[in-house]
Amino acid sequence: MTLANESTLSFSENQLTDLVRQVLSYAKKGGASACDVDVSEGVGQNVTVRLGEVETIEYNRDKGMGVTVYIGQSKGHASSSDFSPGALEQTVAAALAIARYTAADDAAGLADPDRLATSFPDLDLYHPWALPIEQAIELARRCEGAARGVDVRISNSEGATVSSHVGQSIYGNSNGFIGPSHTSRHSISCAVIAQDGNAMQRDYWYTSARAASDLDPAASVGLKAGQRTLARLGARRLKTGDYPVLFDPSQAAGLMGHFISAVSGSALYRKASFLLDSIGEPVFAPLVNIVEDPFLLRGMASSAFDAEGVACIRRDLVKDGVLGGYLLGSYSARKLGLASTGNAGGCHNLLVKPTAGDFQDMLKRLGTGLLVTELLGQGVNGLTGDYSRGAAGFWVENGVIVHPVEEVTIAGNLKEMFQHIVAIGSDIEIRGSKHIGSVLIERMMVAGE
Known part of the structure; x- marks a missing residue:
């Protein structure tokens, strides 16, 4: 069975x-004073192998149209997955019917015409x-196989998955705006389980990229997954106290989130x-510089325009710790009395220096403190910045990893945590839209035993 030849898109x-x-x-024709439309299609396949046997083969082909009328x-x-003329006309009629029963909103409407993108560079x-x-x-x-071959104590597997999507x-x-977008995303991932006596630990690793040639080799992904899992055996709790905390790159990306x-x-x-009313204010330590770059070649969040057609811009989001601007679409910008920043649909690639x-x-x-490699739970208050999450990782003494750690809670306040970043590493993992190395925070409360 070979489905590769079916992975082409159906529409030009x-x-x-x-x-x-x-x-x-x-x-x-139906009476809308304004309208925007997004039409898309995608094709993908996922293959999962567990314990050497094929567990799942998934193939998907989908399409959809979403229309917003004013x-x-x-x-x-309203939306539809049927592209026939009759179905499209009925979908528009449904959207118009909803609009006629919806209360007016002063901030509603299309993006301002003078902010729409006029050029569409090839971002690869x-x-x-x-x-x-x-x-x-x-x-x-x-x-x-590479993951399971790391050590005989790797006793089980959640499988390895190879995914491809265009x-x-x-x-x-x-x-009058019409903007095209063509993207691909491919990945290889693996998760395994290690056991030593009654103790069991699980960990994973993955690689993700726009082009298959940019993926890490499958064997190296498995090797990393196996090594990470094995390293967690023998984990113990820590004594409660205030310690320096180092977030590894994957967890540092969460802080940026x-x-x-x-x-x-x-x-x-x-x-x-x-961070309300923080533009022009120091929100990070002075050493922190963050660039938003929508034009990064092969970037996971690259685009010439946002979800409303507004032109994206490369900018210093944070310079020397000072916040340079917000992330706004047209609706939120109008609610705040500001202009869209080209972020309808989300943030673009973040590059942390x-x-x-x-x-x-x-x-x-x-030096001596906690290295965090996994965070658990959702204990983050977006209003106050209070931060409390379960964590796992490693205890470090004099710059050397001593033993794995589990069942601890790290706590602080994001405002203070951001201000007390003392170093950002060059160990950047380019797998997603946030390009950041490990982040060292001067001190946090660690609750253990």
Whole structure:
């Protein structure tokens, strides 16, 4: 069975563009004063191998159209997976019916025409992977085999998965904007379980990229998953106290996620952010510099325009610890009396500038304290910044890992944590949209025994 030849998209860019124009025409005829449309399709496959045997083979092909209409300041939305003319016309009619029963909202409406993108640079985001199922199975087996081969104590597996996906979309609105997007995303992942006596531990690793050529080798992904799992055996709790805390790159990306949430429009206009009214204020330690770069080649969050067609811009989001701006779409910008920053649909690639060396250098800077490699629970208050989460990782003494740690809680306040960052490593993992190395925080409360 070989499905690689079926992984091509069904529609041309011109065909999807014609569908967008057709829906815009239906909306205008139906009485909409404004309208925007997003038409998309995607094709993907996932193969999972567990304990050397094929567990699942999934193949998906989907398409959809979403239309938002405005009658004055009243808004209606509807969607369909049927692209026939009759279905599209009925979907527009449904959106118009909703708008006629919706209360007017002064902030509703399309993005301002003068902010729409006018150029569409090639950001190198589309790299289909002609991967027959047989080869995907072999890659998954190679990945899992490397993990299981690390040590005889790796006794079980949750499997290894090889995934591939391509998609395209066209966004258009009644202000004359038509914008295309073509993307791909591929990944290899593995999770295994180690056992020593009655003690059991689980960990994982993965690689993800726009192009298959940028993925880490399957065997190295499995090897890392196995090594990480084995290293967690013999974990113990710590004595409660205040310690320096080093977040490894994957957990440091989570810290950036809390920052992004706090400076995003929806939290700000609802006054539910601990960084309300912070533009121009120091929100991080002076050593922190963060760039938002929508134009990063092959970036996981790269785009020339946002979900409303607004042109994206490269900017210093944080410079020398000072917040340079918020992340706003048109609606939240109007609620705040500001202008859209091209962030409808979310933040683009975040590049956090390193201030120190590699991971070994960061361990030396930590000295004696806690290295966090996993966080559990959702104990983050976006309004106050209070932070309390279960954690696992390693105890470090004099820059050397001594033993694994589990069943502890780390606590603080994000405002203070951001201000007390003392180093950012160059050990950046480029797997997602946040490019950041490990982050050392001067001191946090660690609750153990």
